[in-house]
Amino acid sequence: xxxxxxxxxxxxxxxxxxxxxxxxxxxxxxxxxxxxxxxxxxxxxxxxxxxxxxxxxxxxxxxxxxxxxxxxxxxxxxxxxxxxxxxxxxxxxxxxxxxxxxxxxxxxxxxxxxxxxxxxxxxxxxxxxxxxxxxxxxxxxxxxxxxxxxxxxxxxxxxxxxxxxxxxxxxxxxxxxxxxxxxxxxxxxxxxxxxxxxxxxxxxxxxxxxxxxxxxxxxxxxxxxxxxxxxxxxxxxxxxxxxxxxxxxxxxxxxxxxxxxxxxxxxxxxxxxxxxxxxxxxxxxxxxxxxxxxxxxxxxxxxxxxxxxxxxxxxxxxxxxxxxxxxxxxxxxxxxxxxxxxxxxxxxxxxxxxxxxxxxxxxxxxxxxxxxxxxxxxxxxxxxxxxxxxxxxxxxxxxxxxxxxxxxxxxxxxxxxxxxxxxxxxxxxxxxxxxxxxxxxxxxxxxxxxxxxxxxxxxxxxxxxxxxxxxxxxxxxxxxxxxxxxxxxxxxxxxxxxxxxxxxxxxxxxxxxxxxxxxxxxxxxxxxxxxxxxxxxxxxxxxxxxxxxxxxxxx
Numbered sequence: 208x209x210x211x212x213x214x215x216x217x218x219x220x221x222x223x224x225x226x227x228x229x230x231x232x233x234x235x236x237x238x239x240x241x242x243x244x245x246x247x248x249x250x251x252x253x254x255x256x257x258x259x260x261x262x263x264x265x266x267x268x269x270x271x272x273x274x275x276x277x278x279x280x281x282x283x284x285x286x287x288x289x290x291x292x293x294x295x296x297x298x299x300x301x302x303x304x305x306x307x308x309x310x311x312x313x314x315x316x317x318x319x320x321x322x323x324x325x326x327x328x329x330x331x332x333x334x335x336x337x338x339x340x341x342x343x344x345x346x347x348x349x350x351x352x353x354x355x356x357x358x359x360x361x362x363x364x365x366x367x368x369x370x371x372x373x374x375x376x377x378x379x380x381x382x383x384x385x386x387x388x389x390x391x392x393x394x395x396x397x398x399x400x401x402x403x404x405x406x407x408x409x410x411x412x413x414x415x416x417x418x419x420x421x422x423x424x425x426x427x428x429x430x431x432x433x434x435x436x437x438x439x440x441x442x443x444x445x446x447x448x449x450x451x452x453x454x455x456x457x458x459x460x461x462x463x464x465x466x467x468x469x470x471x472x473x474x475x476x477x478x479x480x481x482x483x484x485x486x487x488x489x490x491x492x493x494x495x496x497x498x499x500x501x502x503x504x505x506x507x508x509x510x511x512x513x514x515x516x517x518x519x520x521x522x523x524x525x526x527x528x529x530x531x532x533x534x535x536x537x538x539x540x541x542x543x544x545x546x547x548x549x550x551x552x553x554x555x556x557x558x559x560x561x562x563x564x565x566x567x568x569x570x571x572x573x574x575x576x577x578x579x580x581x582x583x584x585x586x587x588x589x590x591x592x593x594x595x596x597x598x599x600x601x602x603x604x605x606x607x608x609x610x611x612x613x614x615x616x617x618x619x620x621x622x623x624x625x626x627x628x629x630x631x632x633x634x635x636x637x638x639x640x641x642x643x644x645x646x647x648x649x650x651x652x653x654x655x656x657x658x659x660x661x662x663x664x665x666x667x668x669x670x671x672x673x674x675x676x677x678x679x680x681x682x683x684x685x686x687x688x689x690x691x692x693x694x695x696x697x698x699x700x701x702x703x704x705x706x707x708x709x710x711x712x713x714x715x716x717x718x719x720x721x722x723x724x725x726x727x728x729x730x731x732x733x734x735x736x737x738x739x740x741x742x743x744x745x746x747x748x749x750x751x752x753x754x755x756x757x758x759x760x761x762x
Contacts, residue, residue, distance in 0.1 A: 264321070266650070320589050351597070386570060392566075426445040447511035449522055462554075464558075467562070472565045566691060597654060602655055
């Protein structure tokens with residue numbers, strides 16, 4: 208994928224375009240330092256720097272956590288270690304989407320780098336074309352030894368970061384926890400069932416959709432007894448979820464219908480067949496039958512009436528009150544507790560299958576995690592500082608949290624590995640929510656945690672380990688499909704075209720899905736739905752994905 212000659216031509220053309228200014232080339236107005244690699248003496252990048260230096264960065268932070276990044280222990284330590292102070296523009300996470308767009312369009316507010324960008328491919332290509340961000344491949348090779356070591360060992364990650372001309376426009380987030388069909392990302396919306404309720408009612412773990420329905424009916428019909436036995440305040444809800452909301456969606460339940468694809472990719476609604484064809488999972492007959500079955504459950508009063516409208520906070524609040532018989536999440540500990548709940552295995556309908564999430568075979572990966580902007584006066588220094596985030600001892604802290612804080616909780620205890628070297632050891636989470644305690648300490652941003660780091664630099668988190676065990680023991684044996692759609696970086700034209708097509712395609716799929724689970728549908732409704740998707744360009748939508756899948760396996 209790396210085309211060095213083309214890369215130089217593009218860089219030169221970009222430089223010439225920038226020289227004409229924003230009005231001539233449609234730029235954002237950012238002042239770029241020539242658009243070319245700026246080489247510096249490596250001795251100028253040795254930390255700690257001889258003189259205190261200030262850089263500027265933009266970062267997001269979760270609501271109800273520390274809003275000043277420099278008050279976080281991780282950044283305090285980094286400043287002491289490097290003699291680099293970061294002047295942050297901090298944006299609350301739930302306001303990020305709107306505000307970062309404004310920040311990126313105004314040269315007066317643009318910072319040297321955006322630490323937690325999370326930019327899509329279309330964002331990266333747009334900002335690259337506007338001259339707001341710079342390409343990083345040469346800086347990685349020259350001044351980022353930690354990241355380069357990751358790329359050298361796992362060249363697929365470098366390839367996944369490169370556009371069609373070999374440019375790298377952003378620094379990635381990489382989190383390895385398992386690989387291929389045992390990777391922790393293969394199943395996002397795990398289904399969990401209340402084992403305490405099963406045992407109280409003398410019920411067996413369901414293995415088919417019919418058995419599952421009978422379990423939900425038992426939960427509904429014995430609601431009074433369950434409430435009394437477990438002292439539950441609030442009505443019993445046999446099954447709760449949040450339809451069309453990532454890991455809280457109940458799509459995993461319908462994998463057994465028809466062809467067995469389900470709808471694991473709820474952002475793009477695509478799957479890959481065993482003969483390497485990209486299909487729309489939401490137009491398969493198995494999907495149709497599965498949605499009809501979910502409507503049957505809803506019509507019987509077995510699904511939470513708020514499943515289509517409730518926010519995460521409401522969903523969690525009801526779960527913490529012990530009101531659910533079945534729920535869906537990345538980790539049930541975020542909803543209730545580990546003692547009373549167990550994962551629900553794949554349910555057999557016409558077949559038995561779990562479709563892994565697309566992109567999951569290369570573990571956790573975000574191509575657009577961090578960008579360096581064109582206003583950076585010393586991009587080499589910016590990249591050298593950001594490379595510290597890829598240090599094997601630093602990355603786990605940025606991802607999960609740290610040690611030695613002055614509050615009552617630490618994610619890590621500082622210990623040693625078998626060789627007597629410094630190692631981060633996960634502290635017990637106790638009754639605390641993994642999400643909440645990590646948000647209070649971690650800083651996110653660009654990082655890499657590799658499988659070989661566990662037991663050397665850091666222990667595997669308990670909640671990750673039990674989730675890895677669940678996947679390996681419960682779900683992997685039923686992953687019968689060969690492929691997932693890989694992480695590919697498409698061209699600007701294809702990325703834009705897909706973005707345009709996706710707006711209508713995904714809206715159509717999601718709106719009909721919610722409506723049909725709630726209200727049901729007829730064969731005529733289904734036929735009209737297929738016609739509507741075709742009118743939105745579904746065939747072209749799939750053909751673009753197919754082109755890159757073919758190219759990926761042709762290399």
